[in-house]
Amino acid sequence: MRNHETSRVGRLLALGPTLFDGLSRYILNAGAFLEGKIKQPETRAERLKYTRLMGYVAVLRSGGFGALATALPLLFVYFGVLPLIPKMNPDGTSFGGWYMVAFYVLIVFVSLMAAVLELFLLYNDAVRYAGKMNHATSRAIDRENEASKAIESALPAGLTKAALGMVKDRSPKHGINPLEKSSKTGAAAKGLAFKANVWIVNAIVKQMFRRNFTRVLGRTAPRAFIEWLLLPVYVFWNMFGSTKVMNELIARANGPEAAAELVKQVGWRNGLSAPLQGPAKFAITQHVVRSKAFHPNIEFVLLKLGLDKTEEKASMGDVRKLDPVEKIQLAKFIVALPYLEVRKIRVEEALWAFVVDVLSEEERRAWQEACKSYIRRGVPF
Numbered sequence: 001m002r003n004h005e006t007s008r009v010g011r012l013l014a015l016g017p018t019l020f021d022g023l024s025r026y027i028l029n030a031g032a033f034l035e036g037k038i039k040q041p042e043t044r045a046e047r048l049k050y051t052r053l054m055g056y057v058a059v060l061r062s063g064g065f066g067a068l069a070t071a072l073p074l075l076f077v078y079f080g081v082l083p084l085i086p087k088m089n090p091d092g093t094s095f096g097g098w099y100m101v102a103f104y105v106l107i108v109f110v111s112l113m114a115a116v117l118e119l120f121l122l123y124n125d126a127v128r129y130a131g132k133m134n135h136a137t138s139r140a141i142d143r144e145n146e147a148s149k150a151i152e153s154a155l156p157a158g159l160t161k162a163a164l165g166m167v168k169d170r171s172p173k174h175g176i177n178p179l180e181k182s183s184k185t186g187a188a189a190k191g192l193a194f195k196a197n198v199w200i201v202n203a204i205v206k207q208m209f210r211r212n213f214t215r216v217l218g219r220t221a222p223r224a225f226i227e228w229l230l231l232p233v234y235v236f237w238n239m240f241g242s243t244k245v246m247n248e249l250i251a252r253a254n255g256p257e258a259a260a261e262l263v264k265q266v267g268w269r270n271g272l273s274a275p276l277q278g279p280a281k282f283a284i285t286q287h288v289v290r291s292k293a294f295h296p297n298i299e300f301v302l303l304k305l306g307l308d309k310t311e312e313k314a315s316m317g318d319v320r321k322l323d324p325v326e327k328i329q330l331a332k333f334i335v336a337l338p339y340l341e342v343r344k345i346r347v348e349e350a351l352w353a354f355v356v357d358v359l360s361e362e363e364r365r366a367w368q369e370a371c372k373s374y375i376r377r378g379v380p381f
Contacts, residue, residue, distance in 0.1 A: 038135050044257060045378030051133050051253055055246030058129045059239050062122055066238035069118035070231045073110040081106060122238070126245055133253035158252050158296035168293040174308040176285045178293050251342045255297035258375050262336050263304050265370075265381045267329045272305055276326055278317045281307045283334045286348040297340035319354065331358040332367055339371045 041047045087094040088103045158169075170178050263269065272280055284302050288294050302308055319327065334355050338345045347355065355364065373379035 038132055040136055040138065043378065044254070044261075044374070044380075047137050047257075048250070048254060048376075048378045050136055051250045054129055054132055054136070055243075055250055058125055058246050059242045061125055062238040062242035063235040065118050065121045065125075066235040067231055068121075069114040070234045072114045072117075073107065076110050077103075077106060118238075122242070126242075126249075129246070130249055130253075133249055137253045137257070158255075169295070170293055173294060174299070174302055175281075176288050176294070178288050178291070180289050247342050251340075252296050255340065256300050258340060259297055259300035259304055261374065261381070262333075262340070262371070263301060265374075266333045266336065267325070268305060268333075272307075273326065275317070275322055276330060277307065278315050279319060279322075279330050280305060280333060282315050283330070283337065283351060286351055287337045287345060290348055291341070291345045295341045298337065301337070301340065316350075316354070327358045331355045335359075335364060335367055336371045339368075339375045 039050060041050050082089045085099075085102075087099045088106070090100075090103060172178070268276075281302070284298060284307065288298060319330070322330065331354065334347060334351050338347065359367070370381050374381055
């Protein structure tokens with residue numbers, strides 16, 4: 001009898017990999033759910049609206065994956081294994097000894113398999129939506145223009161990195177070191193601490209809910225019912241993380257257009273005059289160093305201005321030699337840079353002092369509102 005029982009458990013466990021593989025293929029093949037043919041909207045406002053819609057769909061799907069990863073272990077253990085081996089049921093009177101050990105080993109194993117499947121689906125979805133947004137926001141470029149070609153080649157890599165959660169590019173490039181005033185080891189430690197914090201908070205929230213539900217319901221409710229009540233927590237957690245990823249993807253997908261328009265509106269459509277090259281690159285350098293990372297949208301601006309090849313020293317130099325128009329252009333450029341990133345980076349104090357000296361409070365506010373409206377909502381300048 002025991003051998004027969006063991007063989008049934010063995011067959012169930014052997015069925016696991018096949019079940020997960022088939023399920024993952026089914027979900028990937030159903031990737032068109034809530035999606036249609038990818039469009040290429042005509043205006044920036046429409047492109048922003050369209051990519052945000054994509055983001056909303058991806059967030060809903062991530063919530064579904066969270067529910068799936070929570071439900072699968074419960075269904076498999078409580079409705080598949082425990083009816084066959086009642087002594088492993090934690091709500092039964094015979095629960096204890098090796099049966100208790102077997103129960104928790106099974107829970108850990110099945111939960112781990114579900115977590116692997118969940119991560120696979122989440123990362124696959126994020127990368128797919130990165131490609132969709134890249135296609136939806138693609139536009140005709142001047143193939144003879146080196147800056148345009150460089151931006152076009154850099155965009156897919158930046159989108160893919162964002163989809164995989166690698167949003168911090170701390171490597172030196174174009175003569176700018178993001179960690180010039182910071183320790184590389186310290187930055188890495190902070191990154192690990194942040195990820196550890198996410199996992200710790202996640203675990204604490206789950207345990208807190210589990211413990212509170214257990215106290216309130218006590219032995220009056222089966223353990224499986226308490227686990228089902230936690231499902232919304234896992235769904236919300238996935239949707240919260242997915243929202244952050246999608247916001248970054250939206251900003252990066254629409255970044256080249258924003259960078260080009262910003263340069264145009266500042267008044268540098270035909271490039272920079274020699275006296276402005278050093279101050280403009282210095283403003284970018286200070287922004288990158290302050291944020292401790294090189295955001296793709298900031299790099300797009302640098303490439304658009306041709307500052308990746310300039311030999312001009314990155315410094316403010318003697319800004320008093322700039323004519324009034326050039327001073328206004330530089331001040332507007334400094335104010336606009338932070339709006340290109342999802343998170344707001346404060347302008348370095350010395351640069352802000354220059355801005356305040358050149359632009360009145362009314363001019364600053366009007367320019368800030370214009371930048372915000374265009375970059376975030378697509379309202380023309």
